[in-house]
Amino acid sequence: MSRTNIDIDDELVTMAMRLYNLRTKREAVNYALRQLVGDPMTLEEALAMKGVGWEGDLDAIKGGGPIEDLDDIDLDLLPQDLGDLDARDDR
Template identity: 40%
Template structure:
């Protein structure tokens, strides 16, 4: 037997819910049913004794250095030493930080870009730039 649920809310909140449903190509009632079902399942899992008792302490990670993350790495020693020697770095930590910063921030060099040549893309940039997207495919 189906039941009807009526919910009173402001226009703004309803608009947000409607937009969320449209993004998933659903109508509002379908989206609300899914969200309510998920909430019910989360609530049931939270009440389960095994989950409640063994729950890890979620929350903010507390480190002595704000904005930093503590991780454990398993890195080949020869690679680490090669980075330290090449860039004259004093410690393994400095080598890892340097390598991460270089990989995250530094733009690709010409040699690296050329090494990617033939990486699997078979398009034509001139055709893409012509403005006819159908011709590129």
């Protein structure tokens, strides 16, 4: 493992540490990198997600067939809290 100095968003690191019970910034950064490259979730990580399940109605969203016209989509059935989508443009 090498040592690297980076400028990092402290607020995001703190949030990640709190959400995932990580003790250090190093753990937070390494955890995020592992998630990005696709390491499978450990049993502990999966169990930590218990209770954060999705409460939507997948059958209602699917509508039983292909979407012929985007105007037919009932937007009230889609999740409302999608976070700050503008922040994702920085990738």
